[in-house]
Amino acid sequence: MSENIDFTVARLQQQVPAAETRIDDALIAVASLMTSVVAARRDTPGVDAVQGHATIQRLAKVQTALVGASGDVLRVHGDLVGIARESAGLDLHECPSLAAAGRHAVAATS
Numbered sequence: 774m775s776e777n778i779d780f781t782v783a784r785l786q787q788q789v790p791a792a793e794t795r796i797d798d799a800l801i802a803v804a805s806l807m808t809s810v811v812a813a814r815r816d817t818p819g820v821d822a823v824q825g826h827a828t829i830q831r832l833a834k835v836q837t838a839l840v841g842a843s844g845d846v847l848r849v850h851g852d853l854v855g856i857a858r859e860s861a862g863l864d865l866h867e868c869p870s871l872a873a874a875g876r877h878a879v880a881a882t883s
Contacts, residue, residue, distance in 0.1 A: 782857065785853060789846070789849070789850050789853065792846050793843070793846055793847065793850070796839060796842050796843045796846060797843065799839055800836065800839045800840065800843065803832060803835050803836050803839060804836065806832060807829065807832045807833070807836065810825060810828060810829060810832060811829060813825075814829075
């Protein structure tokens with residue numbers, strides 16, 4: 774495998790999981806915000822259930838969008854695994870890090 778492909782694989786091995794983690798972090802942050810907004814509406818004297826409802830709906834839309842983004846990034850991850858198998862000849866079962874570990878083991882035994 775050329776150094777260029779090795780570099781690309783190494784970069785993607787870092788960036789894809791980082792993107793997945795950041796989306797999860799954003800989802801957790803929005804869920805926490807949702808909890809705080811609903812609790813504040815409930816616990817603030819003089820605020821009825823109708824007040825803040827539009828804000829809660831917007832936060833729900835954000836959560837839905839983040840769940841969708843998470844699924845899309847997971848599909849991208851799978852697509853990249855397929856591309857690596859086809860174009861780089863990597864034997865990937867779950868993700869590029871497994872192939873890299875296997876490739877180094879083969880190189881060590883050669």
